[in-house]
Amino acid sequence: MIVRRIAFFDVDETLIDLKSMFSFRGFYFRQLWGQESGAKAERAAARRIEHQVLQGHERSTINTLFYEDFRDHQPELVSEAVETWYAQERARPGFFIQPALDALQAHQRCGDEVAFVSGSATQFLAPLAAELGVSHVLANRLEMHRGRFTGQLIPPQTIGVGKRQAALSLMSELSAEPNNCFAYGDHLSDLPLLMSVGTPTVVARDPALIQHARQHGWPILWPAIATQGGKP
Template sequence: MTALQTMTQEYVFFDVDDTLISIKSMLSFQVFWYQRTGDDEGRRAYEQDLHQHLHPGASWEFLNRLYYRHFKGRCPLEVRAMGRAWFDELRHGQVPFYHPRPLDELRAHQRAGREVVFVSGSFPALLEPIAQELQVQHLLSTRLEVHQGRYTGEILPPQTIGSGKVEALTQFLEAQGAVPEHCFAYGDDVSDFPMLSAVGQPTVVSGGRELEAKARAMGWRVIAPA
């Protein structure tokens, strides 16, 4: 190993929903949003889409784009404020917000001097409060298109789901002058497989769709959420 390699910063890429936290942030937030705003028409349209398209074999990439179409017309500042209120309520609710084992691992990586990066199809208004609490400096997440001060319902590339997570991760590491072989990643769902395959040290959090069997076949490390 060269002196340059020993100085390379190691990064730890964490999926968030069901990997680090115990809920699906996006679905939880929509319930919270419609309860707080009283937008019954919007809620009915959103629930109809969920009923039609959310099933065990669904494409997370498709659902991700469909989800954000329901943000069309929302004010980014209002969404950000609502995201903070969502976090404050869920974080101190009766259900534990974080999965204990992945949270312990995240903190252990930080103590070892590694930089944690969130990689999520969720969006900054929900991820920023989590990142602030856990002292995470880097977010690779969904960026929403804004026109005339309102969301258009479209997302900007790269879409941080599936192979899009690898694209975002690669761009980040190139900007940092780091290499994926020296990095770690955590995920729980089959959609995280490309990201986990891209780093030198992948870890799977059990309980997600179809990923644990793939991980064991690859000889990857598997941990329980608690």
């Protein structure tokens, strides 16, 4: 009997050294409206998010608010901008978090399925998934109506417990036993995902998650400061 194994990877600050959502939004706004107006729009959007954080709202609420900025935008223009943004960021030194990239490629060499599980959007992660040969992208899907984004997400939302639900659904679909699977994350909000598999691994960034990993004997990957761009 073939044992199916899946390795689930959070993306932002686990596999790559930025938050793809926020990085792309800033790039996209500047591309749409020019450097000055785009930067002003980005600052206003960032202040709305910061206000929600200060109010103590959960990450899922903040995540939902983020995508409202894309209401009435055309999917084709967003996808074109994503390709340009990704090429720019990909050329930057230290784009990949090398220990996590090494782990992903090791899973692929072993024949494991690899899946992204992210609060980012499927559109934003498409070039990364294509480059790394990842066919399962469990990420937020932007709702469309009459050829434009509505600013809403199509359930389920892939953040917090939503990541766990998405992972369990894929494991069921591929007949993979959770105890045989792997997960990688960098933030305490990744705990539901990490706890849904037999082998969780923490990418060191969040002190609270690092402490949890130490208490439970989980592996920890320590990113090094890169001096040159990684190659997949």
